[in-house]
Amino acid sequence: xxxxxxxxxxxARLLFxxxxxxxxxxxxxxxxxxxxxxENSAEHSxxxxxxxxxxAEHSAAPLDLDRVLQMLLLHDLVEIDAGDAPIHxxxxxxxxxxLAAKEEAAADRLFGLLxxxxxxPMRAIWDEFExxxxxxxxxxxxxxxxxxxxxxxLNGGGSWVDYDVNLPQLEARVGKKVNLGAPGVWRxxxxxxxxxxxxxxxx
Amino acid sequence: xxxxxxxxxxxARLLFxxxxxxxxxxxxxxxxxxxxxxENSAEHSxxxxxxxxxxAEHSAAPLDLDRVLQMLLLHDLVEIDAGDAPIHxxxxxxxxxxLAAKEEAAADRLFGLLxxxxxxPMRAIWDEFExxxxxxxxxxxxxxxxxxxxxxxLNGGGSWVDYDVNLPQLEARVGKKVNLGAPGVWRxxxxxxxxxxxxxxxx
Ligand SMILES: [Ca+2]
Numbered sequence: 001x002x003x004x005x006x007x008x009x010x011x012a013r014l015l016f017x018x019x020x021x022x023x024x025x026x027x028x029x030x031x032x033x034x035x036x037x038x039e040n041s042a043e044h045s046x047x048x049x050x051x052x053x054x055x056a057e058h059s060a061a062p063l064d065l066d067r068v069l070q071m072l073l074l075h076d077l078v079e080i081d082a083g084d085a086p087i088h089x090x091x092x093x094x095x096x097x098x099l100a101a102k103e104e105a106a107a108d109r110l111f112g113l114l115x116x117x118x119x120x121p122m123r124a125i126w127d128e129f130e131x132x133x134x135x136x137x138x139x140x141x142x143x144x145x146x147x148x149x150x151x152x153x154l155n156g157g158g159s160w161v162d163y164d165v166n167l168p169q170l171e172a173r174v175g176k177k178v179n180l181g182a183p184g185v186w187r188x189x190x191x192x193x194x195x196x197x198x199x200x201x202x203x
Numbered sequence: 204x205x206x207x208x209x210x211x212x213x214x215a216r217l218l219f220x221x222x223x224x225x226x227x228x229x230x231x232x233x234x235x236x237x238x239x240x241x242e243n244s245a246e247h248s249x250x251x252x253x254x255x256x257x258x259a260e261h262s263a264a265p266l267d268l269d270r271v272l273q274m275l276l277l278h279d280l281v282e283i284d285a286g287d288a289p290i291h292x293x294x295x296x297x298x299x300x301x302l303a304a305k306e307e308a309a310a311d312r313l314f315g316l317l318x319x320x321x322x323x324p325m326r327a328i329w330d331e332f333e334x335x336x337x338x339x340x341x342x343x344x345x346x347x348x349x350x351x352x353x354x355x356x357l358n359g360g361g362s363w364v365d366y367d368v369n370l371p372q373l374e375a376r377v378g379k380k381v382n383l384g385a386p387g388v389w390r391x392x393x394x395x396x397x398x399x400x401x402x403x404x405x406x
Contacts, residue, residue: 007391009260010387010391013257013258014395017250017258017353018353018357021235021354021357022236022237024242025239032224034224036228042246042250043245043246045249047223047227047245050220050276053276054219054321055213055220057212069272114257118257147220150221185213188214189217
């Protein structure tokens with residue numbers, strides 16, 4: 001505290017935190033549970049951290065929950081530069097590749113704002129989430145996928161209507177990944193959503 | 204997994220997570236950094252978790268950062284029933300007491316939705332935050348107070364204009380508490396905001 005060096009570390013940190021504020025402006029495809037508006041990526045990140053904590057017992061593999069929470073806290077920051085890519089949006093391989101490059105550049109820029117001793121370990125956690133290979137990352141990805149399903153169920157269809165999604169498509173794009181990290185959660189959630197897909201002729 | 208008992212725990216958890224979604228509807232006094240709209244308590248909670256992590260080095264006392272993040276993840280949930288009380292709003296002792304009772308009832312209801320083995324430790328973490336006695340809680344409270352200051356500075360005054368706040372009032376209501384948990388942060392932030400208070404005749 002009080003040295004010039006500390007002061008410049010603090011300045012860098014406050015600049016990063018000011019940038020992070022912009023994640024509240026990134027709109028997602030999902031609506032809130034009450035259907036009143038679209039969700040943004042900052043409040044989504046908060047919500048799925050709570051999901052991860054509350055649902056940790058249902059993980060397929062033993063977890064380091066603190067690490068999962070760190071992953072989810074950081075996971076969408078790159079959207080400040082790269083935007084959110086809706087899971088049910090049309091994605092061709094070239095566009096996917098361009099998006100991945102944009103997200104890498106965003107991670108370079110954003111984590112690069114921090115003192116290196118802090119930004120580099122954070123970047124490593126984001127890389128681990130993206131790679132989706134460790135048990136923590138697989139569970140974190142499951143949680144990221146299942147929360148919008150619960151919102152759609154609450155608000156009467158949400159992005160399933162907007163993107164004209166049927167149950168086999170949802171199984172392929174969402175269910176398969178939720179199942180990897182939290183199979184019991186997917187079994188139960190699938191039972192809850194099936195009536196909606198049946199009633200709307202989307203089985 | 205798969206037993207009736209597990210299934211009912213999962214049902215309780217999903218109900219709690221559906222309720223938690225409503226925190227996104229609670230509007231705070233602060234505007235976002237770009238001044239485009241008011242902040243909500245869910246995205247605020249996300250932002251201050253990032254603040255806590257990034258600023259942990261500046262804590263007055265040694266921390267359990269994982270516990271601080273858990274505190275901040277939960278700390279505003281009671282606002283779903285009790286609403287947000289703006290720090291610069293007029294508060295008489297009777298209203299404060301009524302609000303505290305409303306928040307206690309909200310904590311009973313919300314954490315009571317979870318299986319007891321999970322809801323009770325979460326409630327204990329919320330109680331610890333409210334009591335503001337442990338080092339983790341004191342730091343968490345500091346962080347909760349300093350983030351709106353940074354937003355106001357970004358958006359040109361924000362709630363300081365709306366509530367007609369001068370610098371001595373800010374020192375009493377905010378600075379004193381930030382100083383308890385993160386004195387170096389308050390010194391630096393105070394230097395950054397003083398010009399605004401000087402220029403607007405609010406010293
Ligand atoms: Ca995303």
